Amino acid sequence: MAIAPITGKLRKRLWLDVGCAFGLGVSAAYAYWYGYHLKALEHQEQFYVKLERERAAARQ
Amino acid sequence: MLQFLSLFNTIFNDAPQPWQLGFQDSAAPGFTGIVTLHNTIGFYLIVICFSVFWALFSIIYYYNTNKNPIAHKYLTHGTVVELVWTITPALILIAIAFPSFRLLYLMDEVISPTLTIKAVGHQWYWSYELSDGCYRFDSYMLPESDLELGQFRLLDVDNKLIVPVDCHIRLIVTGADVIHSYAVPSLGLKLDAVPGRLNQVSFLVERTGTFYGQCSEICGVWHGFMPIAIEAVSTPQFLIMGR
Ligand SMILES: [Cu+2]
Numbered sequence: 001m002a003i004a005p006i007t008g009k010l011r012k013r014l015w016l017d018v019g020c021a022f023g024l025g026v027s028a029a030y031a032y033w034y035g036y037h038l039k040a041l042e043h044q045e046q047f048y049v050k051l052e053r054e055r056a057a058a059r060q
Numbered sequence: 061m062l063q064f065l066s067l068f069n070t071i072f073n074d075a076p077q078p079w080q081l082g083f084q085d086s087a088a089p090g091f092t093g094i095v096t097l098h099n100t101i102g103f104y105l106i107v108i109c110f111s112v113f114w115a116l117f118s119i120i121y122y123y124n125t126n127k128n129p130i131a132h133k134y135l136t137h138g139t140v141v142e143l144v145w146t147i148t149p150a151l152i153l154i155a156i157a158f159p160s161f162r163l164l165y166l167m168d169e170v171i172s173p174t175l176t177i178k179a180v181g182h183q184w185y186w187s188y189e190l191s192d193g194c195y196r197f198d199s200y201m202l203p204e205s206d207l208e209l210g211q212f213r214l215l216d217v218d219n220k221l222i223v224p225v226d227c228h229i230r231l232i233v234t235g236a237d238v239i240h241s242y243a244v245p246s247l248g249l250k251l252d253a254v255p256g257r258l259n260q261v262s263f264l265v266e267r268t269g270t271f272y273g274q275c276s277e278i279c280g281v282w283h284g285f286m287p288i289a290i291e292a293v294s295t296p297q298f299l300i301m302g303r
Pocket of ligand 1: 181182239240241275276277278279283286
């Protein structure tokens with residue numbers, strides 16, 4: 001049985017694969033960065049702002 | 061129970077809690093830097109995981125024996141693809157190295173400290189020296205029978221180290237017998253206590269509270285029973301207590 005040669009894999013698949021992998025990867029990573037990391041930092045910052053406000057109120 | 065399951069609840073205690081995942085809350089700029097570096101590396105990790113798993117499943121799907129009955133036994137290497145998978149990780153490592161070294165050198169800096177504390181590791185307790193050794197005390201773990209409500213088993217001590225908040229503090233660490241390690245996660249401290257050697261770090265506590273840590277270098281049978289407790293108080297309160 002003759003088997004067709006495997007050609008054109010780079011043209012057919014590679015750019016789609018690389019694009020999908022990095023597209024998904026980078027968007028998931030940014031989702032993590034903005035959705036988790038920066039949110040947690042903001043949360044912490046808000047706590048320190050609250051502390052500072054309480055300290056200022058106590059001084060008066 | 062539910063809060064143990066929540067990965068995204070970032071307010072934790074200043075001591076480890078059951079089933080805790082991730083870091084304790086930061087109380088010092090140094091530890092905030094460490095968490096940021098960890099999450100920066102996490103960013104790259106997510107990209108790498110997606111790429112590797114996509115490639116893995118793509119190869120399994122498109123190049124299985126049903127679709128490709130020919131075994132390419134003479135296809136042993138490809139220069140281009142080898143260059144790509146060598147140079148790309150190298151670039152990623154360089155990208156990680158820059159923020160890592162930046163943090164490393166920033167944390168090594170000791171900026172005109174207002175207070176110097178010497179911590180000495182013993183088998184099996186910590187002792188502290190303040191004001192050039194004029195004031196010295198030992199800090200032992202509280203036995204379970206002495207615990208009061210709200211105190212932590214294996215973490216609370218009889219004499220806590222008291223420090224003022226918002227002051228640059230220089231910590232000098234050494235060992236008296238064997239190597240110990242002085243570690244307080246929420247302040248970003250981890251420093252080996254080596255006999256005959258003085259190691260130093262600088263830290264700044266941003267809020268009042270009690271911060272717990274443990275000896276982090278295996279030092280004998282009671283290695284797990286020489287915890288560290290640091291209480292941070294406001295500067296006026298610190299001055300009153302110091303009298
Ligand atoms: Cu020890």
